[in-house]
Amino acid sequence: xxxxxxxxxxPDGELRxxxxxxxxxxRHLYRAMVGARLFDRxxxxxxxxxxxxxxxxxxxxxAAQIGSAxxxxxxxxxxxxxxxxxxxxxxxxPWKLLxxxxxxxxxxxxxxxxxxxxxxxxxxxxxxxxxxxxxWAAKLLGQDRIALTSFGDGATSEGDFHEAMNFAGVYQVPVxxxxxxxxxxxxxxxxxxxxxxxxxxxxxAYGFPGVLVDGNDLFAxxxxxxxxxxxxxxxxxxxxxxxxxxxxxxHTTSDDPGRYRDPxxxxxxxxxxxxxRVRRYLQRQSAWTEEWQREIENEEAALxxxxxEEAEALPxxxxxxxxxxxxxxxxxxxxxxxxxxxxxxPVTPTGDR
Amino acid sequence: xxxxxxxxxxxxxxxxxxxADRRVVVLGEDVGRTGGVFRVTDGLLExxxxxxxxxxxxxxxxxxxxxxxxxxGGLHPVAEMQFMGFSYPAYDQVVSHVxxxxxxxxxxxTAPLVLRIPYGGGxxxxxxxxxxxxxIYAHVPGLKVVVPSTPRDAKGLLxxxxxxxxPVVFLEPIRLYRAIKEDLPEEPYEVPIGRATVxxxxxxxxxxxxxxxxxxxxxxxxxLEEDGVNAEVIDLRxxxxxxxxxxxxxxxxxxxxxxxxxxPRTAGLAGELIALIQERALYSLQAPVARxxxxxxxxxxxxxxxxxxxxxxxxxxxxxRLVES
Numbered sequence: 001x002x003x004x005x006x007x008x009x010x011p012d013g014e015l016r017x018x019x020x021x022x023x024x025x026x027r028h029l030y031r032a033m034v035g036a037r038l039f040d041r042x043x044x045x046x047x048x049x050x051x052x053x054x055x056x057x058x059x060x061x062x063a064a065q066i067g068s069a070x071x072x073x074x075x076x077x078x079x080x081x082x083x084x085x086x087x088x089x090x091x092x093x094p095w096k097l098l099x100x101x102x103x104x105x106x107x108x109x110x111x112x113x114x115x116x117x118x119x120x121x122x123x124x125x126x127x128x129x130x131x132x133x134x135x136w137a138a139k140l141l142g143q144d145r146i147a148l149t150s151f152g153d154g155a156t157s158e159g160d161f162h163e164a165m166n167f168a169g170v171y172q173v174p175v176x177x178x179x180x181x182x183x184x185x186x187x188x189x190x191x192x193x194x195x196x197x198x199x200x201x202x203x204x205a206y207g208f209p210g211v212l213v214d215g216n217d218l219f220a221x222x223x224x225x226x227x228x229x230x231x232x233x234x235x236x237x238x239x240x241x242x243x244x245x246x247x248x249x250x251h252t253t254s255d256d257p258g259r260y261r262d263p264x265x266x267x268x269x270x271x272x273x274x275x276x277r278v279r280r281y282l283q284r285q286s287a288w289t290e291e292w293q294r295e296i297e298n299e300e301a302a303l304x305x306x307x308x309e310e311a312e313a314l315p316x317x318x319x320x321x322x323x324x325x326x327x328x329x330x331x332x333x334x335x336x337x338x339x340x341x342x343x344x345x346p347v348t349p350t351g352d353r
Numbered sequence: 354x355x356x357x358x359x360x361x362x363x364x365x366x367x368x369x370x371x372x373a374d375r376r377v378v379v380l381g382e383d384v385g386r387t388g389g390v391f392r393v394t395d396g397l398l399e400x401x402x403x404x405x406x407x408x409x410x411x412x413x414x415x416x417x418x419x420x421x422x423x424x425x426g427g428l429h430p431v432a433e434m435q436f437m438g439f440s441y442p443a444y445d446q447v448v449s450h451v452x453x454x455x456x457x458x459x460x461x462x463t464a465p466l467v468l469r470i471p472y473g474g475g476x477x478x479x480x481x482x483x484x485x486x487x488x489i490y491a492h493v494p495g496l497k498v499v500v501p502s503t504p505r506d507a508k509g510l511l512x513x514x515x516x517x518x519x520p521v522v523f524l525e526p527i528r529l530y531r532a533i534k535e536d537l538p539e540e541p542y543e544v545p546i547g548r549a550t551v552x553x554x555x556x557x558x559x560x561x562x563x564x565x566x567x568x569x570x571x572x573x574x575x576x577l578e579e580d581g582v583n584a585e586v587i588d589l590r591x592x593x594x595x596x597x598x599x600x601x602x603x604x605x606x607x608x609x610x611x612x613x614x615x616x617p618r619t620a621g622l623a624g625e626l627i628a629l630i631q632e633r634a635l636y637s638l639q640a641p642v643a644r645x646x647x648x649x650x651x652x653x654x655x656x657x658x659x660x661x662x663x664x665x666x667x668x669x670x671x672x673x674r675l676v677e678s
Binding site for chain 1: 376378404405407409410412414415418419420421422423424425426427428442445446449450454455456457458459460461462463494495497518519547593594595597
């Protein structure tokens, strides 16, 4: 079992070994993490103002998301969850649409053509099988494309986790399973989720490698994901990555972590902040200044503001539009119901008089 | 023309779809080497290879979840559940994902897959092997549900389902797999989804049914004929979308209707059909609408299943009550 924790950056930002990306790329990824955190805090603020339905913050998981997403290539698939906005955005899913979706508008579920990211999965676990199917299709169609699916520690207790891992192992499909083990499934602690010493170790039962990585270490996450993606692309089959991280915020804007965890624990993890870790590294490399920090924060914040404005400027869908995406061609029943809702009155109960 | 039974007709449809389009794949438990528990996929593995005719682990949610991903990724998978009673582990994938990806992505992603499910009783099978729970699929927005009752419709509806841009649940009446043979065209053809057919013309009472019940209704119509009652039989073929107008046209003509299904009565599709008839043909009715259905019991095992399944006698009795009222 591969239970040794892969780490390349210490919490102090000290590098161990060779950096997996150069300094310019690191600055680019750091900037993405900063932008993602700004978006995340904006999401919570907008929800509190009643402008979003619910919001699921990912603060603390920026390295796990940006580091893994950065290891994907142009048309690779990303199949992720409601907490993976950072990864999805990094792969080209616009903030505007992620906000629209959170505001309760289905149009937020339609990323632009060419962005191979499925809309966020709300059900827990089922989507891992979708990544298996997408990767399998790519393999059968001879496409040079892999799929990465992201999920939490809680999802590993679902039957579909087993079924997805099992299919992936048997058919050697080019898929990467990324578990962001953020220690809590809403209120349930990781040690009550499974008696397995690690989640990575579960891969052994399916006949492919499992890797345990410091999920708050951008370089280590990028490195192990790039290795897994490369292996999948070369026909080497699936990998399970367990990224050890921590959800610094609540499960969603609807819960209070004070009911199930100790603030001291949160403080411990705050010291392992994945964004601050990269900042310290860049500073050690003389590649970070306060001025640059202010500059990127201002620019990223402006982009987010613009996304909020655009999302909120979009008029709500017409009533009849809820019927229009059920099938390629509307059924007679839907057409009738659409007419009824749109003010045509009840068209049916007339007997035949 | 070839003379085929229902199982052979489906087999021929699958074979032709696999040959015509490399995006079509068949997957399910035992569909390859053994040709399926009902031999419906017999010979497909040999002809199309194990990449496209895939023997899967015993993993219904896995089959449907993976087929969903395949469909979104550009394939047209035809997934098989061995029996309707074994399809429930995959129900979450069907309800939560297969049926709604087009809606939740506003047409950006679609899942053109076919879910083949052998259903129904009458062959003395083990527990869980005789379910007829089509209503739990018909109730899900975003799915089409079709049920052939003849070899000709089996092949044509299957090819229409595979060509459909949306997910289709294709129910196969186990009891009829080998019960009837029919001449049908060798070449590929489609029977349009959403259209019922008049299986037998008549004037006194309309009997609406689908799938395996058509044979029982046919026998009932023969018996009624002997007693001077002329029954019109509507084979719905498509439960979603339902061909409402075909039913109304017949009911307006005969003024009487019996709905027959082997599924349990409560919340079964007979209730929906009766609602539609009273909405649209109430004043044509000369008698209340009757339903002949399975009971609200667990499907009985072999020695008692004949008490459960609608029989020609029960259908005749219902029709006569209407005609005599």
